[in-house]
Amino acid sequence: MDAIDILMKEHRSIARVMDVLERAVAHGRAGGVVSPVLFERAAYFLLTFVDGSHDAKEDEVFQAITSRGLPLGAGVLAALSGQHALGREMAGELREVVRAVVRGEQEPEEMYALAERYVRLHRGHTEVEEGRFFPMVRRLLPVDEMERVRARFARIEAAHGSLADAADALELAFCLPALPVRRVWGGRPQPWGGR
Template identity: 80%
Template sequence: MDAIDILVNEHRHIERVMDLLGWAVEHGRGGGEVSPVLFERAAHFLLTFVDGSHDAKEGEVFQAITARGVPLGEGVVAALSAQHEVGREIAGELREVARAVMRGEKEPEEQYALAERYVRLHRGHTESEESRFFPMVRRLLPVDAMERVRAKFARIEAAHGSLGEAADALELAFPVPATAVRRPGNVRAQPWIGR
């Protein structure tokens, strides 16, 4: 598994959290009860594991690419970098709004709107990375450079913990009912269903 495979695998874990947020927004707007704690913990996941770990790993890829002569301030690399910043800002806002909802200072709709905005951003960002950026990286980075990037990933993950395990913990803490509609290809059986 090379550095790009690791990032793609992490995208699948992040997508599970996006599905959870999408369900929570839909359920809450439909009149169902959704704890603001879900949004606060999801924001923590986004800031710690997506921004702090996953985006840091992508930052290592950006650095490796710029070392090969691709300018950071132009094209797809610049757009993806800017999206990382926007995602960080939205996640921070989501955390603060969820806390305000818990205190009764804000209405849940504000957290729903922020969560929905983050999900849209992330899905478009992931599509762009996987269809445009990652193939470019594979063309431009030789195997030895890719191995150096992968070694840096291990240090980043050691500092933050496993993104996949954090996604698992969120799903366990806030289970989506088995009857909920999930995106095709992203259905994951909950470990306690069928036992």
């Protein structure tokens, strides 16, 4: 498994958290009960594991590309780095909006809308990385450099913990119905129904 395989595997774990957020938003908007704790824990996951670990690993790939002076457009790296910064900003904003919802200062819809925007951003970002950027990296970076990048990944993960384990925990803690919400109990969707 090379550095790109690791990043793509992490994308699958992050996608599961995006699915939980998407189901939570749909469930809440349909009148179901969704605890703000779900969004608070999701914001923590996004800041600690997506930004702090996954994006840091991707930054190692960016640095490997630029340090070798390889002909990868600066525009591509700038766009992807900009999306990382926007994701970090949105995750921090989500954390603050959740706190305001808990205090009764904002409506849950604001939390839902921000979570929904983050999900769209992440999915588009992943599509560009996997469809265009990662294949270029594999063509341009020699195997020995990819191994050095992968070794740096281990240090990043040691500092943050396993992204996959964190995604598993969040997904298991907030088992929401699959979209669209179809389960009915007492005339209302079950707030924590199975998938």
